[in-house]
Amino acid sequence: MNREEAVVVTFSNFKGGTGKTTNCTMMAHALSEQGYKVLLCDKDPQANATTLYMKTKLANENGLHSVEVIELEKTLMAAVREADLSSIVTNIKPNLDLLPSYRDFTHYTDFLADTFSNKKERVSYFAELLKPLKSEYDFIFIDTPPTISIFTDAALYASDFFVLVLQTQEWSLSGAEVFVDYFNELSEEYQLPLDVIGVLPVIMKKGAITDLATLENANKLFGEENMFKNVITHMERLKRYNITGILNEDMHDRRVHEVYTAVANEFIARLSSELTPAKQGVED
16 A cells, blocks of 8 residues: 555444454554554553553563553553653554553543533544654554543544444444444544444354354345455454463464454455545445
8 A cells, every 4th residue: 555644443343342452453463464564542441452562562572471560651641631642652563553541541531621612622632643643654543442432433533444343242233333323423423534444253153153143134234345254253362362462472373363364464455445436335
């Protein structure tokens, strides 16, 4: 892709526990391994992406598998208050940087309310903060909390595209449907040039009737052309990364990376298609 600035992509679903953060972080990692320069912004006050990446940083630099929480000198909330996100850009590994979050990011809503009287100014502020960083990266990924809130509004306002992460269970499908309706309303309200790259399915149990039924319903609801052909199946090794950071030490690690390399390749192909004049969005 020949672009002068980063493509900004939000990963979301309004149902928690769908694998949103896992897939956002793993796809960013996979793209960085392919030579793309990626910045991941953790806009979730739970800071799970930050914890995973800081442990990955420690494992890459020192070969250590840490169960300790890594302390941050400065958080995303502090950088937002100072209007300078560059001050907290944290290198994780070659081609992969992080804007780290912390539980103090729960004050984000209050800060915006105290600083701006206009709703659009509050929603658009984060997009303005990201602008100076966009020329430094190929991609900026934003991980959001699973809520209808200013956190998600601001992330979508700042984005060019979004990926909808769908776990194959009915509540996740309902959350995804609510998200699409909300996205369409937000897009109309602010006239956002925002489109979907695709719906990424996360299958909990391969071959299970309920999973297959949910996947079939998703195909009908969102359109088969909008569904990623590569799907993520339940892998125990991904849970281990929450403790060790992302590793590549044995056959189980390599299997995980093969899966996400395939997903990242499809992501690039879908994005290349979306950047052409003919685009297909998720239907209302």
